[in-house]
Every structure is written in C-alpha cells, then in structure tokens.
Amino acid sequence: AQKVTQAQTEISVVEKEDVTLDCVYETRDTTYYLFWYKQPPSGELVFLIRRNSFDEQNEISGRYSWNFQKSTSSFNFTITASQVVDSAVYFCALSAPLDSNYQLIWGAGTKLIIKP
Amino acid sequence: DGGITQSPKYLFRKEGQNVTLSCEQNLNHDAMYWYRQDPGQGLRLIYYSQIVNDFQKGDIAEGYSVSREKKESFPLTVTSAQKNPTAFYLCASSMGGGIYNEQFFGPGTRLTVL
Numbered sequence: 477a478q479k480v481t482q483a484q485t486e487i488s489v490v491e492k493e494d495v496t497l498d499c500v501y502e503t504r505d506t507t508y509y510l511f512w513y514k515q516p517p518s519g520e521l522v523f524l525i526r527r528n529s530f531d532e533q534n535e536i537s538g539r540y541s542w543n544f545q546k547s548t549s550s551f552n553f554t555i556t557a558s559q560v561v562d563s564a565v566y567f568c569a570l571s572a573p574l575d576s577n578y579q580l581i582w583g584a585g586t587k588l589i590i591k592p
Numbered sequence: 593d594g595g596i597t598q599s600p601k602y603l604f605r606k607e608g609q610n611v612t613l614s615c616e617q618n619l620n621h622d623a624m625y626w627y628r629q630d631p632g633q634g635l636r637l638i639y640y641s642q643i644v645n646d647f648q649k650g651d652i653a654e655g656y657s658v659s660r661e662k663k664e665s666f667p668l669t670v671t672s673a674q675k676n677p678t679a680f681y682l683c684a685s686s687m688g689g690g691i692y693n694e695q696f697f698g699p700g701t702r703l704t705v706l
Contacts, residue, residue: 509691519680521635521697528692567634571691579650580695584634 478503480570482583489558490591497553497586499568505529508572510551511580512542515565524566527551555588563590594619596698598683603703605670605677613668613701615683624666625684625695628652635682641666642689670703678705 479502489495501510512524525535527544535542539556555562568583596617605611617624623642627635637650641660655674660666666685670677681701686693 507691511694513697519682519700519702521682521684521695523694523696526692526694573691579637579640580635582634582636 478505478570478572478581480568480581480583482566482568482586484586485584486587486589488589488591491560492557494554494556495558495588497555497566497568497588499551499553499583501549501551501568501570501581503570503572505572505574508570510544511569511571512551512553513567513569515567515585517564521567524553558588558590560590560592563588596683596685596696598681598698598701600701601699603701605703605705607705608672610669610671611703613670613681613683613703615666615668615698616664617666617683617685617696617698618664619685619687619696620663621685621687621696622663623686623689623693624660625686626650626656626658626666626668627682627684629680629682629700638668638681640689677703679703 481500508529510527513521515521532544541554543552565585565587567585569580571580599614625640626638629635636652638656639658641647644663647658647660657669683698684695686695
C-alpha cells in the first residue's frame with residue numbers, strides 16, 4: 477500500500493547551516509507524483525515542488541534543492557544556508573492513480589527550527 | 593487576486609451544535625478538498641469533490657458533511673456526531689483531480705469546542 481514516511485519529527489539547526497529533510501515513499505504504481513509543501517506558523521500550506529516518477533533529475537531553486545532517487549524511493553529536500561524564515565513544518569506527499577485513487581498521501585511532516 | 597478564502601479564521605462551538613466552515617475559491621479549479629490537522633500531526637482527508645454536485649468521503653468523513661452546489665464553494669459542516677472536532681481545518685483546491693495537480697490551500701479555520 478501507499479505510504480510516505482518522514483522519519484525526522486523535528487530538526488533544529490543554527491542559521492546558515494545546511495539541512496536535509498528526508499522523505500521515503502512506497503507505492504505499487506509506476507507513474508506517480510511527489511510533492512513538497514511548507515507550512516509556516518500562520519498555518520497555510522505553500523506548494524514548493526512537484527516531481528513525476530519519470531524525471532529523476534535533481535531540482536534546484538535558489539537555496540532549495542531536491543534529490544529524487546527511485547532506487548531508494550526517496551525524495552529528499554535540502555535547504556542551503558538556512559535562514560530563520562525557513563522555520564516551518566515541511567510535508568512530503570505522494571499521488572498515485574491506483575494506490576491512492578488520485579488523492580495525496582501525506583507524510584507526518586518535519587518541523588524545522590532555524591535558530592538565529 | 594486569485595486564491596482560496598476560508599472563514600472564519602477562529603470558530604468556537606458549544607458541544608452539541610453543528611457549525612459550517614466556509615471555503616471559496618476564485619481559481620476556476622474543478623477539484624476541492626477538506627483536510628483536518630491535529631496538533632503535531634499531518635493532514636487527514638475528510639471529503640473531496642472533483643466536480644459540482646459530486647463529492648466523495650475521505651479517510652475521516654464520519655461526523656462531517658459537505659455540499660458542492662457551485663464550482664467556487666465547498667462548505668464543510670461539522671455535526672454534533674463528530675466526537676472530537678477541535679482541530680485546524682484546511683480547504684484546498686486543484687485544477688483537476690489528476691495525480692499531477694498540485695493543491696492550493698486556504699489559510700485555515702481553527703475550530704475549538706467549548
């Protein structure tokens with residue numbers, strides 16, 4: 477069955493450190509999509525990235541980068557030179573047609589605390 | 593500006609009362625969703641709708657009801673049958689119900705039962 481695991485419940489780092497948030501998924505589908513969302517203290521979830529199962533290229537957007545590895549079923553998220561504004565809860569999610577009937581399967585989230 | 597609005601931001605309810613949470617979107621999205629989030633937890637799907645006048649139960653639909661009479665609106669009613677309704681409720685929408693469509697979220701409604 478489909479599943480998304482974010483094993484890190486909470487991570488705390490000092491500003492300017494690099495930090496990686498792990499996401500491991502399970503699905504029987506060969507076509508699927510993976511997502512990352514950010515939930516700042518205000519509560520509203522913000523979409524960060526979408527990646528399909530056929531595109532294993534790493535993605536970089538400013539200080540954010542994503543490493544997708546099908547061999548290990550992982551879609552990890554790295555923040556380089558972290559800033560206090562990066563403090564939030566980050567969710568990884570999976571969408572697969574057969575396993576999840578087109579709905580998002582959410583990880584439990586990783587709370588990231590960036591200390592000044 | 594296009595987006596999703598939810599009202600009210602904070603809602604207090606006495607036990608035994610039904611309450612309705614509003615969700616409106618002007619993104620012209622076909623699909624809409626309601627999630628529940630408990631402190632320190634992930635998101636759990638309550639109901640979703642892929643087209644007007646049609647909706648499906650999610651993982652935790654018991655004690656909740658919805659309607660989708662207009663494309664823009666997807667209100668959620670928390671009934672007295674919901675035993676533990678205190679939570680943060682998030683509404684979302686997506687262009688369609690396909691697996692590639694990212695969901696866009698509203699600011700949420702925090703419901704507290706007194």
